[in-house]
Amino acid sequence: MAIVLIGVPGAGKSTVGKILAQQLGTTFIDTDSVIEQVAGKSISDIFIQDGEPHFRQLEKQIIAESLANNDAVISLGGGALMDPQTRSLVKEQNCYWLQAGLSQAVDRVGMNKNRPLLLGNVRGQLADLMAAREPLYIECAKHVVDTNKLTAEQVANHIFEEVRSD
Numbered sequence: 001m002a003i004v005l006i007g008v009p010g011a012g013k014s015t016v017g018k019i020l021a022q023q024l025g026t027t028f029i030d031t032d033s034v035i036e037q038v039a040g041k042s043i044s045d046i047f048i049q050d051g052e053p054h055f056r057q058l059e060k061q062i063i064a065e066s067l068a069n070n071d072a073v074i075s076l077g078g079g080a081l082m083d084p085q086t087r088s089l090v091k092e093q094n095c096y097w098l099q100a101g102l103s104q105a106v107d108r109v110g111m112n113k114n115r116p117l118l119l120g121n122v123r124g125q126l127a128d129l130m131a132a133r134e135p136l137y138i139e140c141a142k143h144v145v146d147t148n149k150l151t152a153e154q155v156a157n158h159i160f161e162e163v164r165s166d
């Protein structure tokens with residue numbers, strides 16, 4: 001099974017995923033980066049030029065392809081689980097929800113400009129995303145890690161130990 005990392009923007013999925021894949025000696029796939037490579041432009045440009053539905057379609061396809069790679073550590077964009085097909089594929093994997101509180105996610109997202117859904121009122125937008133998506137994360141996750149007081153290294157170590165002892 002692949003190890004799939006889910007959670008809101010700012011939960012640390014990409015940072016943790018990179019460290020964890022290195023620890024496990026396996027491939028790391030950041031599906032947002034794959035989307036950017038395939039589209040040949042940034043996530044922001046896809047949203048602006050092609051619209052969110054086009055982004056979601058690409059996202060769904062690329063996640064389905066990535067999940068076929070059984071050994072990888074795979075981080076998903078925060079909104080990926082809005083798609084029912086993605087939810088059912090993710091449920092078959094070893095899925096970790098990196099849980100983050102609002103303040104922590106806001107701090108981590110910072111001024112990153114490549115998050116089109118958070119433009120303007122970052123705190124307000126994140127609070128809305130969290131409320132809407134939390135049920136989806138709960139539905140799909142086999143494990144939950146409370147990342148609030150942990151560094152990315154500590155989160156990765158925690159998952160690494162758990163995976164190793166399985």
Ligand code: S3P
Pocket residue numbers: 007008009010013032043076077078079080114115116117129
């Ligand atoms: C999105 C989250 C982003 C990216 C896109 C949409 C979302 O990924 O997929 O901007 O809908 O929450 P991160 O969770 O890595 O920021």
